[in-house]
Amino acid sequence: MSVATLRQILLITDGCSNHGEDPSMVASLAHEEGITVNVIGILDQGSMSQEGEREVEQIALAGGGISQVVYTKQLAQTVQMVTRQAMTQTLQGVVNKELQGILGEQSEWEDLPPDQRGEVLEVVDDLGESVQLELFILVDTSASMKTKLQSVQEALRDLSISLQSREGGNLFTLSGFPGKRKEIDQLLNWTPKLDSLTNVFRKMTPSGVTPTGPALKAALNQMTKRKQRRQLLSESSGGEDVEEASS
Numbered sequence: 001m002s003v004a005t006l007r008q009i010l011l012i013t014d015g016c017s018n019h020g021e022d023p024s025m026v027a028s029l030a031h032e033e034g035i036t037v038n039v040i041g042i043l044d045q046g047s048m049s050q051e052g053e054r055e056v057e058q059i060a061l062a063g064g065g066i067s068q069v070v071y072t073k074q075l076a077q078t079v080q081m082v083t084r085q086a087m088t089q090t091l092q093g094v095v096n097k098e099l100q101g102i103l104g105e106q107s108e109w110e111d112l113p114p115d116q117r118g119e120v121l122e123v124v125d126d127l128g129e130s131v132q133l134e135l136f137i138l139v140d141t142s143a144s145m146k147t148k149l150q151s152v153q154e155a156l157r158d159l160s161i162s163l164q165s166r167e168g169g170n171l172f173t174l175s176g177f178p179g180k181r182k183e184i185d186q187l188l189n190w191t192p193k194l195d196s197l198t199n200v201f202r203k204m205t206p207s208g209v210t211p212t213g214p215a216l217k218a219a220l221n222q223m224t225k226r227k228q229r230r231q232l233l234s235e236s237s238g239g240e241d242v243e244e245a246s247s
Contacts, residue, residue: 005132006087007035007227009219010079011059012152013140014042016052017212019178023055026216027063035223036090037063037216038082042148043071059212064090072148076155080162083135091131130167134226136219138184139204141176146206153201160194173222174200177215178208184218190226 009030017023027037041048041056048056053069060067066086070078139145139152156174163170174188174197187200 005134006090007134007136007223008065008083008086009035009037009063009136009138009216009223010083011037011039011138011140011212011216012042012079013039013056013210013212014044014048014052014145014148015140015142015210016049016055017210019209019211020183020214021217023213023216024058024062026213026220027059027065030216030220030223031062031064033220033224035063035220036065036086038065038086039063039067040075040078040082041067041069042075042145042151043069044148055212059216072151075151076158079155079159083159083163087131087133132169132171133163133166134171134190134223135173136223137172137174138215138219139174139176140210140212141204141206142178142210143207149201149204149206153197156194157197164193175215175219176204177218178211182218183211183214 030037037059039056039060041052048069056067056069066082066089068078068082137156139149141149145152156172160170160172170192171190172188172192172194173186173190174194175184175186177184179185187203188194188196
């Protein structure tokens with residue numbers, strides 16, 4: 001079984017989208033392109049509105065991902081958990097497709113005898129450690145996020161450290177929204193480690209509305225173009241797996 005690259009968008013926000021297109025529709029488009037959209041809603045004090053919690057859940061559901069609403073003190077653990085769980089969920093879907101090709105459309109790994117099911121789970125675990133991961137981190141920098149960004153920075157650094165033990169490569173990129181002149185501002189280009197976040201977060205100036213839909217669309221467009229460029233490079237090199245250089 002061959003799984004090239006797992007591609008995820010991790011959206012971190014504390015409120016409802018209030019500008020632009022429906023973020024759930026954009027997340028659905030991303031899922032069709034093989035990109036999982038995970039969403040973490042951050043609480044500071046009190047609770048998120050029902051509308052906000054519902055939007056967080058709907059975006060992740062449409063994007064084939066996982067959602068969590070947490071307090072800032074739980075953020076680091078949650079970011080790691082959501083990223084890992086989404087990888088496992090995606091890989092289980094890949095395994096199910098393989099099994100359906102062998103055993104029939106109605107067959108899934110849960111239907112196997114316990115011993116065979118255990119073997120399948122071992123395969124999923126092994127793939128989770130060896131597959132390539134591309135993670136587009138999209139951080140809400142609207143005015144209400146000002147007091148939460150320090151916790152976001154620490155959570156992302158912990159995520160990078162926790163994933164370094166994997167055999168497979170990790171690539172991260174970080175953008176904030178709303179952007180100053182565009183839908184998003186790229187704050188960190190594609191990199192295998194999130195070890196320079198302090199300077200990046202100093203550049204953030206929380207303000208404005210929460211255009212989650214346009215931000216997700218911009219992230220989707222960037223990831224799609226990146227994949228297309230990589231495929232062209234692979235074809236021009238005779239089919240070898242080529243990773244484009246970060247610029």
